[in-house]
Amino acid sequence: MSLSSSVSHRKFRFGLVLFFLLGELALVVYAIRGSVIPSKIREVANYSPWSKEVVDTAAEIPVQDGGRVKPFSTLARFKMLSFHGSLKMKIQNGSGTKIKIGPTEWLLDCLFRPDTANQLPVFRVDDTEVLRQFGIESIERRDRLSYNDFLSEDVKGNGAREKIQAKAQEIRQKSQEEEDRLSRLTPAQKKNEEYAKTAEEKEQQEEEKRANKVIVELDQLLTEYEYLTGFLDFARVEFDAPKIPESVLGNDGLDPERMSTWVARFDKLRLIFQLGRQEGMTAPREVVDLIPVIERQVNLARGGVKWLPPRDETKGEWWSIGGQIISVLESRDFDWAALQEKTKEVQKLREKNSEIPEQLKSVASWLDVLQDMRALEDLVIASKKPNSEGFLTSLDSWRQEVTTRAKERGEGEAIQGETSYYKRNYFMNALVLFLIAFVVSAFGWITTEGRTGRLMSKATVTFFVLGLLYLIVGIFHRSLLMGRPPVGNLYDTIPFITAGAVLVLGISEWLTKRRLLLSLGSVLGVAGMFLAFRYEVGDATDHMDPLVAVLKSNYWLATHVVTITIGYSGGLMACLISAVYSHMRLAGFWEQDQSLRRFITRSVYGVTCFTLLFSLVGTVLGGIWANDSWGRFWGWDPKENGALLIVLWCLIILHARLAGWIKEWGLHLLSVLGGAIVGWSWWHVNMLEVGLHSYGFIKGGEVIWLFYGACGFSFLVGFTAWWMEKYFRKKKRDDDSSDLNAQT
């Protein structure tokens, strides 16, 4: 081949690589585009940020949520993710100062400054078009709206919120009716109905279903928000305190402006109301007006944050004020008539530190709930000056009160550990370090020789090791907090798989000193941590919450789950190495030095063996666990099949190579496809929502299509490179033979 044709050949190859890289970039941009909300800063004129002390104090208040006791900050984190789809909310106040509001600050706003919270752009809406019918206009299709945006009224005075509520109710009812109708159809009728629909009708139906889903989910969020902002309303609500003579009420010394006073006096109000009726008279107007106010406030206070640990240790569920009031009132042995008398008895017993007998327990609970109610009223009153010393002191006493009560019950011991876990932000730090390691290693590839090269190399190793340490320590910390092995749900698998792959690549680099594996490890580290972050944001679920009964086995979690996850890690590693191999070979690397190329091929072969070992052992261990849990070793359940597919794919690769069906290129191309199979098994089978592994089902998870796309691109790159090499080799042979013919 002449020099000029060699140069043009190289240019062509670089052009192709560039083309494919741009295609891959376009794929990533397309995928990300769907989840990005235009950055629009909302003005909230009177917003003043909470002081750091208040935020830190609030962060450590124990609350119960998702079946466990966790810090207030963790609850806030996942609530904010579910409402806002992000852990930061950007606003600017009246003076134009930009403010970033974090989860704890936002939840504090909801609890103590609901009027301010209502102005914050908290509700992430992915399709604002759907909201037009309720009179809500938004320029952007994806937007973040405030609660106040839902309060806009039409000419008839109907608020958007009410309309959404009514529509959601209608959708639910219709969906139930449709379900009933469908359940009455025969399979043939159902099939006929499906066939009778035109493509347009089907599309319309899908569109309607999607819009309905948006409305119903939005209604649920709005309701949850109303409880969050309203559950302390009892301490804020303004009402006309009835002026009832002391002769009727007795001198209890309570503040008549507080709701807790009237809840405490509910027995007397009730008596006044009943007596009035018996005597054919109407009860005093103020009493008649007050009773529904109390009922509404009690009802609102049923939701919100559960941060009242019951004093009765036999009860597992923490209270909200409203829930506890209702639970006491509904208890069989609660006797209004004898309340005053029994209250005195309980007080006497408590003074003597004596045990409360069974028949007095409901009255004791009643007194406890009143005490908690008053404490919360104090807190809300103090919060009127949000950053004052008074509020900080009240908040801290509340934190101490809840912490002490939780500790007495043997709960909430990991509160500080958990707040520190989130503050340290291990995985995000690991992401940054891996990114730096990759960038430095990329420079290292350019400057391979001399002092700069050595410096780059050392810097890469340092950042890589630091990133890995952050990742591993993060996994350990998490595992300690959860009190179980590190992998128990889909989220847990992401850092674990990443750590496994990065660690193996790091060790391989240390053994072989080829410089390539460290760069690959950094890429994997960045990708894994980014996925962990995106998944947490998208799923908005606290993945530290306890596991379902069937998974409560540290032995099986530590053996089956860990082993199978290491297998996934191996499959993804092999895929990445082969993908890089394909790109580099297309770009014409290793034309001079073949040893690195062979090394990569041997690495992929080795990693495939590694994947087979762990996947096979993990799959069989899973079968043995299933045999102990469900009574069958193998049930062809999607999750089991997914694991089997990885095993089969590895066996196909290894046997095809032994049989001579595939050589170097075949190994890499199949290994790239193997990555897609791992992705399917790890992620996609959970989206099928069928089988016994129901605890792992996920909604959405469309990120997997991006991964398939990347695998597909890499396969295409490899295939093109293989074809080109074949083509140019043949061309060279033909050229050589024609040159030879010409000479002869």
Next chain:
Amino acid sequence: MNKERPFTTIGKRVFRILSGFELALICLILLFLLTFFSTVEQQWIGLHSTIKKYFDLDSFFVVPRNEHDKIICFPLPGAYWVMAVLTLNMILGGIVRMKKGWKNAGVLVSHFAIVFMMIAGGVSSLSKVEGMMLVTEGERSDYAQKYHRPSIEVFKYNEQGERQAPLIIKSEDLNHLRPTDVLRANFANEDFHFEITGFFKATNLFKASNEQKGKEDGPVVDGFFLREAVWNVDNELANMAGCYVSVRDQENQEIEKLILWMGNSSPVSFSHQGQRFGVVLTAEIWPMPFEVELNESVGEYYPGTRKASTFQSSITKVTSNERTDYEIYMNHPMRHGGYTLFQSQWSDAGERPYSGFAIVTNPSDQWPKYSLYIATVGLLGHFVFMLIRFAGGSARSKEKPKS
């Protein structure tokens, strides 16, 4: 592959084909496709139907279809037979023909372990029986009911109105029935027979006065009729079989027309020559060689959620000569005389809580565990050997100057 002597005779050629890599690869690829399509199809037809379609002994060919019943792949051989051929191939190629030596020792051991596991799977699929026993706290039970095995029980009532030992039309006779088939069932010592028609594996029972009867629906009997239902994919045990029974005398005259539905546990009755009979369509009864007494049934949820935290049953296993106490909870079954009892259901909806025990009898129950140990040792040995070679080879090739 090592250089081998040519295979000259037909027998040797057959041996070469059966033990070859080519057959192994074809089987692995087919099994891969079958596993993949069966997983995808489960979303539309459910697990039980998928297993029957893809993995049953009598499934020789499979045509994968999508949710609209459209064919999505060329016909594939049934997975059971692919696995049988793969096992044979592994025995012949991976054990008998394979070169023996330390280099291949790990692979040889692994092949042996996988063959053992495949045999365990075969034994399990042929002889495993599964069922469910429901026991209310404080009560006893000595039988389970088999999954997906509807049977018809016919029994006489004595003068006190008590049920006598039943005559049974087994699920083997019913399960293969199509709705248009007519099954004639005779009973020894009885001068009547049944004609079973309109059998559906999933049906709904409707009251004729409440629901408009369609032309595809079954006839109205005693004010009720059956309509075929769409198979419930999410909860396959919730699918209720149903059928019509015409009770006929020796002259083939109809004595009574009955409607049977699995969702109705109360028997329907008819009288013949002064004797009253009861008939019920129910999951096949599976008598146990012991009784289970449920002493305590506990179910707990994580506070403030409906997420199960624990389900546990304290039971006493009662045989003719002994009583033994056991605790059964998640991941901790009771094994006794080839029977294994698992905590599978729990409910406190009634007056007293009850436990549902999944019961399995499977001779190859523990074989996969043994094969796992063997396979792990084999694979680990082999791959460690390979790793040492790889690391050594890599270090050597790095030392070589660039060519």
